[in-house]
């Protein structure tokens with residue numbers, strides 16, 4: 001506590017990716033931070049002051065590298081830390097089971113250098129029980145005892161990459177420790193750098209469950225609105241207008257929006273962590289499975305809409321060139337993990353003559369072993385018969401795209417995110433998810 005209040009605590013961050021790097025920068029406001037990652041490429045890049053994440057600029061890095069932030073591939077450097085936060089990936093195996101290999105290997109690295117008095121905090125999203133059932137036994141192999149020689153806590157990361165208003169530094173944080181003293185200490189630490197409430201919960205499992213609940217909630221509600229958008233489309237009702245109207249209700253409604261599918265490291269992945277753990281104790285999580293099925297169907301639905309739009313505009317489907325606008329999984333980021341655009345390209349491949357993509361943040365993608373080089377400009381991307389607007393990057397929604405489409409060869413548009421002003425596209429077949437047409 002004294003070290004926290006005197007800004008003398010040394011913070012270790014294990015895993016410097018989309019979560020770990022912004023978190024490390026946030027802690028450099030008050031503390032010395034050791035950033036440990038197994039990737040030699042990332043540490044080399046950071047050491048040169050070169051960021052590989054949109055949300056962290058080179059200018060921000062320059063201010064702290066070698067002064068308050070020390071990137072390293074050497075786990076021994078973690079010995080100097082009072083607190084070590086783990087932000088490594090939590091992916092799924094092929095058969096949708098949790099792949100805890102990165103957490104296990106990071107924990108083993110920490111166990112090898114564990115010191116008396118250190119507090120280890122997991123930030124990665126995972127199922128309830130991971131810290132106490134998986135990490136604690138590995139750390140105790142060091143001979144040190146949890147609660148006596150070292151301490152454990154869980155504090156989930158809620159970062160939303162690409163979001164300019166809600167950052168790691170101003171989003172409320174949840175903390176659950178192995179005992180009250182640990183919870184209070186960890187909450188006090190986060191509160192020194194986070195300009196939002198740090199909320200303590202009664203134990204580690206509650207904190208783990210809170211994060212997974214948030215992501216299940218999102219997956220299920222996105223699936224609900226995706227399914228309803230298909231139903232409303234067939235009833236001639238505009239889902240976007242329905243959501244806007246429903247949002248006027250001050251209580252009990254929270255807007256979610258339809259789209260071409262879900263992607264990223266969280267929504268298509270995390271719910272299955274809970275499914276797995278629930279199955280272990282004999283429970284089925286039917287909402288999670290159903291939401292997964294519906295969200296996974298949306299890229300197929302998008303392809304069906306594209307084929308419909310192409311045939312309505314009298315272009316031969318087999319000869320058509322289609323450009324997918326957006327390869328990332330969400331706006332204004334280069335993160336392509338689990339992006340539905342990949343699924344769209346994969347399904348489309350069997351039908352149309354030529355597929356290309358354009359994304360201002362992504363130069364090249366590989367789908368099913370085929371490498372697609374992104375179009376160099378919007379103009380080049382519009383040299384086609386049909387476009388699928390998959391991601392609402394600011395560059396696509398700044399009001400200039402409509403005129404560019406009108407002066408291009410494009411005959412058909414599928415709008416996955418209510419991005420385009422249809423009234424400005426006379427003579428062009430436009431089908432929008434949720435447009436009710």
Ligand SMILES: NC(=O)c1ccc[n+]([C@@H]2O[C@H](COP(=O)([O-])OP(=O)(O)OC[C@H]3O[C@@H](n4cnc5c(N)ncnc54)[C@H](O)[C@@H]3O)[C@@H](O)[C@H]2O)c1
Nearest residue numbers: 015016017018019037038039088090102105106124125157
């Ligand atoms: N990306 C998001 O939007 C987001 C938001 C909230 C929570 N999360 C969760 O945070 C966790 C991290 O996600 P991310 O998006 O930052 O992943 P990421 O892949 O961007 O970064 C993970 C980093 O960990 C490193 N790493 C892997 N194994 C390691 C090990 N054994 N030791 C040290 N470093 C190791 C990797 O090299 C990489 O740099 C996941 O559990 C994710 O679900 C992600």
